[in-house]
Amino acid sequence: MTTTRFAPSPTGYIHVGNLRTALMNYLIARKAGGTFILRIDDTDPERSKEEYVDAIKQDLEWLGLHWDRIERQSDRLDRYAEAADKLREMGRFYEAFETPTELDLKRKKQLNMGKPPVYDRAALNLSDAEKEALRAERGNGVWRFKLDHERIEWNDGILGDISIDASSVSDPVLIRGDGQVLYTIASVVDDTEMGVTDVVRGSDHVTNTATQIQIIEALGGTCPRFAHHSLLTGPQGEALSKRLGTLALRDLREQGVQPMALLSLMARLGSSDPVELRSDMAELIEGFDIGRFGAAPTKFDVQDLFPLTAKHLQSLPLADVADAVAEAGVPADLAEPFWAMARENITTLADLKGWWELCRDGAEPLIADEDRDFIAExxxxxxxxxxxxxxxxxxxxxxxxxxxxxxxxxxxxxxKALTGMERGPEMAALLPLLQVIRAKA
Structure with a gap:
């Protein structure tokens, strides 16, 4: 059975970059009739917050990305410890004690010599006595996985055939000196034990994938199918990473963006298919194909969400927006004609309030001097x-x-005399609402 997962860290709110990963994994699972796991990557006790766990769930539910089960990595620390012990017994796990400053000096020296800045495995030459002395001086060291220096190859669902020379990569740190288990091993253990068959994530994880393939094989697991989507940039191609904090899903929701508008854009952005507004999740699932996405950086412009939101709202019956119409102050007996009038003239539901104020209170007439006699007549x-x-x-x-x-x-x-505006709804639909309100006043 196809099984995918979305594994956010509860250290902040989900943003559009996270959503891309979540949505692709969700659509793959649903299209195959498989399982979608929400896995909370909360192995960092200092940065992980329960409020962010709740926020992640709320954002996914708002979008309709419903998970089949939820897992928390903080509940699985014993499984990671067992995997670490197994790697130690195999001679694939070793303790290293360099400080960040020492590592930085080594990297600079290697770069100056024209060599790749990878860890030199100096810790492998330490005697037991030297390790004890370093522990006494510096505390526990980090634990590194010893890579086999060979080519690591896989067929990527988006990038195609990938081949990475393991000797060009540092032996990854899997456990920090304070004992914190890092993503690289926790994810491997979880993917293996949870039967994850497909992993889609950002292209910044390609090197992680290479090292994880060796860890999976060392632990006797089966490698899932990997696909690495391109990273998002701003509309001019600028780096988006520093702005992602302002593109949190809850901020987009606050701005009135509709879930189906956001999902329709993100399900096609970066693919060879045009972005088209979909009416429901079933359409998104049916039309999704991971193989149609490209490797080039993908431009994201938040402004593209608003025309899609407007188009989506125009397609909705009153029943789907009744709460928003009521919140705008529209009486129940006027809700139907009001929505029929306003729906073509809003970008977000927040715009309803302004149209209702026009109906309820009227507007300051906009009358040119040459039109005054005409308007009076x-x-x-x-x-x-x-x-x-x-x-x-x-x-x-x-x-x-x-x-x-x-x-x-x-x-x-x-x-202009009746509405104070040059453009707006069809006057045949607006005029009865203006009259009814004045008659009630």
Missing amino acids: AIALLPEGPFDGETWGKWTSAVKEATGRKGKGLFMPLR
Whole structure:
């Protein structure tokens, strides 16, 4: 069975970069009728916060990305300890004691000599006595996985055939000096024991994948299928990493972005398929193909979400937005005609409030000096209320006959006088709402 996972760290809110990973893994699982696991990567006790765990769940639920089960890495520390012991017994795990400063000096020296800046494995030459002395002086060291210096190869679902020389990569640190288990080994143990078959993540993890393949093989596991999606940039190709904090999903939700607009964009962004608004999750699942995504950096512009949001809202019946219409202050008996009038003229649901204020309170008339006599004559011809969908047409016909005005010269001054705006909803739909509100006042 196809099994995927999304493994966020609860050290902050989910942003659009995280969502890309979550959505791809979700769609793969759902398209195959498989399992989608939410795995909370909370092995860092200092930075992990329960409020962020709750926020991750809320954001995924808002988007409709429902997980089949949830796992927490903090509940599985004994499993990681067993894996570490196994690697020690195999001679693939060793303790190293260099300080960050010492490592930095080594890297600079290697670069100056034209060599790749990889760890030189000096710790492997330490005697037991030297290790004890270093522990007494510096505390426990870090634990590194000893890579086999051979080529690591796999067929990537997006990048194609990948081949990395393990000798060009430092032996990865899997456990810190304070005992904290790092992502590299925790993820391997979890993927193996949870039967994860497909892993999609950012291209910044390619080197991690190479080392993890060797760890998986050392522990006797089966490697999942890997795919590494491109990283997002800003609309001009600028690095997005520093701005991701301002692109948290909850901030987008606060700005009125609709879930289906966000999902429709992220399910196609960076692929060879055009971005198209989808009506529901089933359409997204059916049309998803990981093989259609490319390796080039992918431009993301938050402004692209708002036309999609507007288009999505236009497709919704009143029942789907009834709460928002009510929150805008619209009485229940006017909700249906109000939504029919407003839906084509909003970008987000927050815009409903302004249209209701226009209906309820009217607007400051916008009348040019040359139109004052015309407007006065037109208002005198306005029939008694209540108005209906026919009123605007009948009234403007009467005004045309009386004044000789037609076309834009007829309709625009009337719109501006009634709404204070040059553009907006169809006046035939808006006029009855304006009249009903005045009649009620």
